[in-house]
Amino acid sequence: MSARAEISALLSKLGPFAPKGYFIGLHIRFAAPIMQFQTYDEAWAEHYSAKAYALRDPTIAWGFSTNGAIRWSAMPVPDPFDILGDAAKFGMKYGVALSVGPLSSRTIAGMTRGDREYNDSEIEEISKLIRQLHEITEPPESLTRAQIEALRCIAEGDRHAAAAAKLGITESAFKARLISARERLMARTTAEALQRAKEYRLL
Template sequence: MSSRAEINAVLARLRKVAPMGYYVALHIRYAAPIMQFQAYPVAWTERYAENGYALRDPTIAWGFSASGAIRWSALPIPDPFGIMKEAANHGLNYGVIVACGLLKSRTIAGCAHDTREFTNDEIEVISTMVRRLHDMTEPPESLTKAQQEALRCIAEGDRHAAAAAKLGITESAFKARLISARERLMAKTTAEALQRAKDYRLL
């Protein structure tokens, strides 16, 4: 099973445990996650984004200050903007936040329930899945020289045939290098692979 398929399989299991959805921000670096997935209600995510709640969200603040898991109801961090109350107004009445990884590459995930608190067993299952997602999406420390060269050609606007000629290889060999780079960076497209390579400081 490919990494992408594995990620989707874990997310599908996570969705079954969290009736009101989830948000997973993987490997937050330079203030932005390298991957993020969310299944909260659309009305809530739009409201959250419009008001820039991420900068004031007590669950996010906790995620950067502690590791492990905690129910939203037990958060020790103030919520002066009433974000948690507003979340409840959108059906996210109960929840849990999970944080893991080094501060320089932090993963923070939230799961929500509409009718009750998550049980200790459910929190353990959620925590295990989040840590699994974190480990599965660990960014590579480096790319091979061939992968870097291929991505640089694309970054410079070369078409496949021109890039292959520039590198002195066949077009099929060039395409194979791009496929290899996409797989290493867990990217669906070459454009996504190129952006990730830049984000990871690998180019």
């Protein structure tokens, strides 16, 4: 199973735990996640963005301060903007925050529902799934020489045929190198793979 298929399988398992939506920021580095997924209602997502809540969210502040899982109702971090109270008005009355990994590459997630608190066994299962997501999306430490050469050709603006000629390989072999680079970097497109390779300082 490819990494992208594994990610999709884990997300499908998480979905039923969050009838009011979830947010997962994977491997947050330099203040931005390398990958993120969210299923919150669009009205809440727009409201959250318009209010710049990401800079004030107690669940995110908590996630950077510790590893583990905590119900929103037990959140020890102050919430002066009443973000959790605001969330409840959008039907997100109960939630759990989760945090995994070192501070230099932290994964932070939030799961929500409107009917009741999460029980311990649910939190344990959600935590296990988030840890698995964190592990399978760990950025690679290196690329092969062939993958680096192929991505560099694209970065320099070469078309596939010209890049293949430059490297002394067939066009289909060049495309195969790009596909393997995308797979290794868990990217949907070559442009995304190139961006990630630069962000991970692999080029």
